[in-house]
Amino acid sequence: MIRLGVNIDHIATIRNARGEDHPDPYKAAIYAMKCGADSITIHLREDRRHIKDFDLKKISSNKKIPLNLEMAADLKILKIALKNKPNFICLVPEKRNEITTEGGLNLNNNNIKIKKIINVLNNNKIRTSLFINPSTKDVRLSKDLNADCIEIHTGRISNLIKKNKFYKSELRKIIKVVRYANNLGIEVHAGHGMDYKTAKILSKIKGIKEFNIGHFIIGESVFFGLKKTIKVFKSICR
Numbered sequence: 335m336i337r338l339g340v341n342i343d344h345i346a347t348i349r350n351a352r353g354e355d356h357p358d359p360y361k362a363a364i365y366a367m368k369c370g371a372d373s374i375t376i377h378l379r380e381d382r383r384h385i386k387d388f389d390l391k392k393i394s395s396n397k398k399i400p401l402n403l404e405m406a407a408d409l410k411i412l413k414i415a416l417k418n419k420p421n422f423i424c425l426v427p428e429k430r431n432e433i434t435t436e437g438g439l440n441l442n443n444n445n446i447k448i449k450k451i452i453n454v455l456n457n458n459k460i461r462t463s464l465f466i467n468p469s470t471k472d473v474r475l476s477k478d479l480n481a482d483c484i485e486i487h488t489g490r491i492s493n494l495i496k497k498n499k500f501y502k503s504e505l506r507k508i509i510k511v512v513r514y515a516n517n518l519g520i521e522v523h524a525g526h527g528m529d530y531k532t533a534k535i536l537s538k539i540k541g542i543k544e545f546n547i548g549h550f551i552i553g554e555s556v557f558f559g560l561k562k563t564i565k566v567f568k569s570i571c572r
């Protein structure tokens with residue numbers, strides 16, 4: 335059974351469009367858990383374009399919600415994270431002008447800072463994951479940096495599948511990375527751009543423990559509701 339992390343950033347996007355309180359990401363987190371989510375993911379971006387500091391505070395204060403916080407490898411954000419003590423942290427690259435997280439971390443350029451952050455998180459007993467492109471070299475670097483988990487950026491394979499293009503070589507690359515990481519004792523997660531079809535294909539890979547899915551779940555919920563959408567993903571994860 336693959337665990338399903340539901341990313342609720344876009345509930346905050348809808349709320350912020352009106353500058354008022356509705357829909358409330360905290361309520362969405364509770365409801366998503368009730369519908370079968372295994373954890374809730376939020377990304378506190380440097381520009382606070384969706385999730386705000388008060389959302390993090392409110393969601394993390396409810397200890398019944400297993401919280402996965404996505405954040406840039408940034409010391410200011412780290413300080414905020416430590417104050418709120420999420421259960422898990424996923425370090426992601428962040429660019430101001432991107433629409434969404436465009437690729438995995440550059441572990442060569444940022445290794446000293448990332449190592450320092452992982453050290454702090456380990457000391458605080460927060461499970462750390464690194465969002466990386468499907469590359470065995472990055473898995474090796476993640477191991478050297480002491481990360482507990484990696485999350486494979488599935489944006490490329492998701493796009494290929496959506497556009498009905500040849501995706502098998504990207505899939506082979508992902509399978510190789512999953513095996514390599516598992517052999518090194520690293521837990522593997524996957525996320526970005528996933529829909530039912532991508533999830534079905536990736537769920538066949540042995541060794542992936544968690545999916546983190548956001549945009550498609552919130553979008554599909556407009557038509558079928560969060561409950562039904564999470565239920566379909568849970569049946570794929572089984």
Ligand code: PXP
Pocket residue numbers: 341343377404424426434435465485524525526527528546547548549550
């Ligand atoms: N995992 C990570 C690390 C991400 O940065 C994102 C996007 O915020 C997701 C998963 C979810 O991606 P999507 O919203 O495309 O499902």
